[in-house]
Amino acid sequence: MVLDDLGTSLRSSLDTLQGKTRLDEDDVEEIVKEIQRSLLSADVDVSLVMELSDSIETRALEEEPPGGTTARDHVLKIVYEEMVELVGDSTALPLEPQTILLAGLQGSGKTTSAAKMAWWFSTKGLRPAVIQTDTFRPGAYDQAEQMAERAEVDFYGDPDGDDPVEIAREGMEATADADVRIVDTAGRHALEDDLIAEIEEIEREVDPDRSLLVLDAAIGQGAKDQARQFEESIGIDGVVITKLDGTAKGGGALTAVNETGSSIAFLGSGETVQDIERFEPSGFISRLLGMGDLKQLSERVERAMQETQEEDDDWDPEDMLEGSFTLKDMKKQMDAMNRMGPLDQVMDMIPGLGGGMMDQLPDDAMDVTQDRMRKFERIMDSMTDEELENPRVVGQERTRRIARGSGTDEETVRQLLEQHSMMERTIEQFQGMGEGDMQRMMKKMGG
Ligand code: GDP
Secondary structure: OOOHHHHHHHHHHHHOOOOOOOOOHHHHHHHHHHHHHHHHHOOOOHHHHHHHHHHHHHHHHHOOOOOOOOHHHHHHHHHHHHHHHHHOOOOOOOOOOEEEEEEOOOOOOHHHHHHHHHHHHHHOOOOEEEEEOOOOOOOHHHHHHHHHHHHOOEEEOOOOOOOHHHHHHHHHHHOOOOOEEEEEOOOOOOOOHHHHHHHHHHHHHHOOOEEEEEEEOOOOOOHHHHHHHHHHHOOOOEEEEEOOOOOOOOHHHHHHHHHHOOEEEEEEOOOOOOOEEEOOHHHHHHHHOOOOOHHHHHHHHHHHHHHHHHHOOOOOHHHHOOOOOOHHHHHHHHHHHHHOOOHHHHHHOOOOOOOHHHHHOOOOHHHHHHHHHHHHHHHHHOOOHHHHHOHHHOOHHHHHHHHHHHOOOHHHHHHHHHHHHHHHHHHHHHHOOOHHHHHHHHHHOOO
């Protein structure tokens, strides 16, 4: 995640303020230094770092905390506001019919992001189309077409065309039925005059509502020049940061946001069309500062549950709250968990668990868990329907057979059964609650 390191170090320096009601200069200096150090190591531009830390310092020293606020909350609020300001405090992309132009260097992830964004809009009930105008890179057409197919969205391109502006014009006509049109453009290895000239012409042709700059999260200081040039030629309204699964930096993209006076629009974190999130500034910063992001988490959980359910019409998560909780239910839950993405990302979104707790776990704790999940899955694949429905029939002999059949060991089979009884007991507690209690609890959790 972008600025992961900032979140971690900020939380620990904020913790040193615990119990204090007033801030002195040393406290502020300490925190500001932490912020500078993490931003610089995430590749954020130096002058931007100075600007940000100056304003945090001034505000922390000059502003009077409202009565009853602790020093820690006061600083947290200031850092939060300044960071939201930095990443752009409005959502760059409203949910409405529009034309979006994508710009960026070759390999930044434009084609992938076009399909991802289209998929995202389609999940929100809009009808998106991707228009591919890249005639420069061999294979761009095929790649874009395949990805649009995977995203199940309309697509226009011309594999034999050599005039991007012409393709853009035809594409706009051919996709007249779509609500959201996403126009992908050619990149080059570096900013060249002809690339700029080409994208300016396409921009005039399609007259986009928004132009987004697509940036690889690993880009460092180079982001600034790129952002400035695209800003001058077509005007940039938002930044899409890609490949966040590959780096914890992302500071270059923040520099670009600042340079173009825009905000982050989307975050990409993988190669499939679903690996995208709309950027929600306040949620993102809350997550960063360890305050959790419940909205995102509940969206992900909902989606994962829905997908699991679509695959198996007979299974309804609500049933778990009524009948008995079988190993089959547990398997479905694990499938749903797997779909939510890496466990550590999910845990980061849970307030309380976010940040602080994750930092205390050894680095490989999460891998172990995921590894264990995979073993559990293999074990369940080796069990009969009877055993899955009623795990109590699994005794010593069956344990041995299952361990052999799944290529695991008896200990792991026993762990799975234990995990199941533990979850069963939890579910039974839920079952004991009335519907009103359940709703109250969900509300409390922010749902
Ligand atoms: P373009 O030249 O700007 O259109 O870039 P592409 O969309 O072709 O992406 C370049 C490469 O990066 C491809 O191999 C993509 O699969 C990969 N890619 C794009 N976005 C992501 C991402 O979020 N995560 C990962 N891991 N790979 C990505």
